[in-house]
Amino acid sequence: MTLTFASPESDSIIPLQVLDSAGFDQWKEAQPDALRRFVEASGFKPTIGQTLLVPDSDGAPMIALAGFGSEQARARSRFPLAAAATKLPKGTYALxxxxxxxxxxxxxLGWLLAGYAFDRYAKNTGSSAKLICPEGLDAPRIEAIAAGEALTRDLINTPASDMGPQDLEKAARAQAARFGATCTVVTGAALLEQNFPMIHTVGRAAAPHRAPRLIDMRWGTSGPTLTLVGKGVCFDTGGLNLKPGGSMGLMKKDMGGAATVLGLAEMIMALRLPIQLRVLIPAVENAVSGDSFRPGDILTSRKGLTVEVNNTDAEGRLVLADALAFGAEENPDMMISMATLTGAARVAVGPDLSPYYCDDGSFVSAVETAAQAVADPVWRMPFWDPYEKMIEPGIADLDNAPSGGFAGSITAALFLRRFAEGQRYAHFDIYGWNPSAAPARPKGGVGMGARALLAALPDILSL
Known part of the structure; x- marks a missing residue:
């Protein structure tokens, strides 16, 4: 899906007046009598999502009004202008x-994203109201960000029947071809030969054509190095610790970390940021068969650390561990993992916020500032060292699922940190799903944290 601005040379451009609660009465009093009476008779109020198309004497659209709400209402709503985009009729509008x-x-950007709809299996459309890019903005930049977000949404929304490990590889290869990147993939038994044992273990129960794999994409030849690692569990049954039906229904989104890093990579490459980018995606299906890994198994990771499996449904950290250890071998300037990793993170912060873990002060400062500026909220969580003992079972170096249920997101982050030791590292425990429709964010797959990271990269990497 292409999300672009309208051409300034478009015919029949409709002026768009955005009105907030504070200035509405003053604006209304300054209008000609006929316009003021029309607005009053229509019952238009400047609340978020309210629109009004005002005709001229011939009945053609003369001006469109869009409510922008109060300052308090805007603080409680991302992309308030996008709420108007979905209400206005088809046409070309200029602020x-x-x-x-x-x-x-x-x-x-919110206006562009309001045009998104997932239409692979049924006819769905987003907003048909097109906007001319406001003066002073970088239209190609905003369109590149919208394209990255649309890619993430499409990948997450696609069901596992059409988004298995092989399909995720196909998406990465297609992206690499678009931008002149390289993409290598280690698949099946070759994972054992090349020392990715935990990726292989988690994915080995899947059908042969859905074999586990590690996707490795590289782009750029100069500048600081950034490695993105995305969890690519294309469907998670829970393995032998089988999920109940109510918990399995959304597991097509368990590759949301992979989808998000590919969306961020799309933005980085389209904008030609002066960096060396690497994307690592362990792509697996956590299936059930006679070859499934079992509770109680002890696995040896790429790094050499042993891991006791106390729950086969805590598989995401296992595949990420091998990928993180592999990425750390090159000592990148920054390494970031993104994963739909724990239900504990959702209990803690809900579906909107992207909780993240990082002990690098400059990274934290840059991301927090950027997140607020671009309406992509994040929330810092602690790498709480006293909980390290919770992931040390004694029989092995690490426990993939500590008993007790406390601090589940923190212990998962501490587990991953063991495999990124010595690196400048951040981990995002995202949800990747919008449970109810909101302006510019329809129900379904959604990117989380990518736009904040994009905006922060110049400071993170000193570009």
């Missing part, structure tokens, strides 16, 4: 209202 400079790019 005539000066929005705050800090909001303008975000609102323009």
């Amino acid at each position: 005539t209202t000066p929005l705050p400079a800090g909001d303008l790019e975000t609102e323009a």
Whole structure:
């Protein structure tokens, strides 16, 4: 799906007046009598999502009004202008209202994202109201960000029947071809030969054509090095610790970390950031068969650390561990993992926030500032060292699922940190799913944290 701005040379451009609660009465009093009476008779109020198309004397659209709400309402709603985009009829609109400079790019992006719909299996459409890119904004940049987000959404929304490990590989290879990147893949038994034992173990029970694999994409030849690692569990049954039906229904999204790093990579490469990018995706299906790994098994990781499996449904950290250890061997300037890793993170912060773990002060400062600026909220969680003993079972170096149920997201992050030891490292425990429709964010797969990271990269990597 292509999400682009309308051409400034479009025919029949409709001026778009954005009105907030504070200035509405003053604006109304300054209008000609006929326009003021029409607005009053229509019952239009400047609340978020309210729109009004005002005709001229011939009945053609003369101006469109869009509610922007109060400052308090905007603080509780991301992309408030996008709420108007979905209500306006098909047409080309041009903003005539000066929005705050800090909001303008975000609102323009939200308008583009309001045009997104997942239409692979049924006819679905997003907003058909097109916007001319507001003056002063970098249209190609915003379109590149929208394209990356659309890619992430499409990948997550696609069911496992059409998004297995082999399909995730196909998506990565297609992306690499678009941008002149290289993409190598280690598949099946070759994972054991090349020392990725835990990726192989988690995925070995799947059908042969859905064999486990490690996808390794590289782009750029100069500049600081950034390695993105995304969890690519294309479906998670829970393995022999089988999930109940109610918990399995959304498991097509368990590759949301992979989808998000591919979306972020799309943005980075389209914008030609001066970095050397590497994307590592352990792509598996956690299936059930006679060859499934078992509770109580002890696995030896690429790094040499042994892991006791106390729950086969805690498989994401196992495949990420081998990928992180592999990425750390090159000592990149920054390594970031993204994964739909724990239900504990959702209990802690809900579906909107992207909880993350990092002890690097400059990274934290850059991401926190960027997240607020681009309306992509994050929340820092602690690498709490006293909990390290919770992931040390005694019979092996590490426990993949400590008993007791406490601090599940933190213990998972501490587990991953063991495999990124010595690296400048951050981990995002994302949800990857919007449970109910919101402006510019329809129900379904959604990117989390990628736009905040993109905006922060110049500071993170000193570009």
